[in-house]
Amino acid sequence: MERVVGGGALPFILTGVGVLLLYRIFVRLRQGASVQGAVVVITGASSGLGKECARVFHAAGARLVLCGRDAARLQQVVQELAARPTGSQQQMFTPSTVVFDLAKADMVDRAAEEILKCYGQVDVLINNAGISYRGNILDTHISVQRDVMETNYFGPIALTQALLPSMVQRRSGHIVVISSIQGKIAIPYRSAYAASKHAIQAYFDCLRAEVECFRIPVTVVSPGYIQTNLSLNAVTADGSTYGVMDKSTATGWDPRDVAHAVLKAVRRRSKDVVLAGPLPSVAIYLRTLWPALFFKIMASRARKERKPKTE
Structure with missing residues (x-):
């Protein structure tokens, strides 16, 4: 009886191993999809994550179009x-x-x-440019909320919609947006930033469904804190510059690692990528599965801070 069972199980084991090997080969092929010669547009390319994405995609052989507000800084990136x-x-x-x-x-x-x-074309559009915010809603003028939305939401969707018809005509292209973990959960004293990232998530989720028939993938990348000058350049309630390097930002992800993750997402044509540690990842599920507890935790955090926190 033992021989019969063993003999019957062996084909299933071999089949399982074969399927696993095929799956690994398939994953490797997807990881190895080349961007050599692809036209990659990167906004906010003069510093931070945008600059690191420029380095990573340039090393991968892409034809880059670097976008930003400062011509001299963009040219410096080109020279580097x-x-x-x-x-x-x-x-x-x-x-x-x-x-x-x-x-x-x-x-x-x-x-x-x-x-x-x-x-003459755009193969990959990486919407990266953005600005952060620190402030108490009670003290924040509505113009500051609008300014953050203009940069983080209306700007990226305007550029996307301006370039999208050329992609649809070719039935080829890839749209990427760098969102944030705060596009999935809202943190006290980040209202304008979190709202803009929630809006980005919703817009590009809708876009993904609408352009699937044109074979145009849409990728939303949601990192946690990254070691950039985002918090230094953040705006406050009165529109002034925050000018503080948050502890969470200083100890966050290395922008080079995030840039490589963006390249991998493009190669895999991923739909939604979350780059965060255990606590933010748990918070995302908690917000969905146990919202009452999530709200209590956020209310407790707000009471402890009372004002924008130097994290």
């Missing part, structure tokens, strides 16, 4: 990339630059035309 050894035999391309302010709606359509003139 040109001088950077890649250690690869693949062809490298000198990045192009397009200077514009994403928060100014009247500049976006013109910028989209300039972007398309660089290479």
Whole structure:
């Protein structure tokens, strides 16, 4: 009887091993999808995560269009990339630059035309530019809330909608947006920022469903804190600059790791990527599965802070 059972089980074991091997091969093939020669547009490319994405995608052989408000800083990134050894035999391309302010709606359509003139198409659009906020809602003027929304929400969707028709016409392209863990959970004294990221999540979730028929993937990347100047440059209740490096930001993700995660998401055509530690990940599920407890925790946090916290 033992021989019969063993003999009967062996084919199932071998089949399972075979399926596992095939799955691993499939995953590796997806991971290895090349961006060599692809036209990749990156907003907010002069510093922080945008600059790291420029480095990673340039090293992967992409044709870059770097966007930002400061022409000199963008050109400095171009020079740094040109001088950077890649250690690869693949062809490298000198990045192009397009200077514009994403928060100014009247500049976006013109910028989209300039972007398309660089290479005639856009294969990957990475909406990265953004601004953070620290403030008490009671003290925050509505104009500050609007300014954050202009940069974090209206700017990215305006650029996306300006470039989308060319992707639809070609039935090819990939849209990526760098959101935040705060696009999934709301934290006290981050109202404008969290609201803008919640709006981004909803908009691009809708877009993903609507453009699937055109074979255009949409990826939302939601990191936790990243070691950038985001908190230093954040606006406060009166519109002034926060100017403080939060502890959570200083000890956050290395932007190089996040940039590599973005590249991997593009290669895999991932839909929704969360880059966060255990506590934020648990908080996301808690907000959905046990909202009453989540709200109590956030209320307790708000009582402890009373004002924007230097985390």
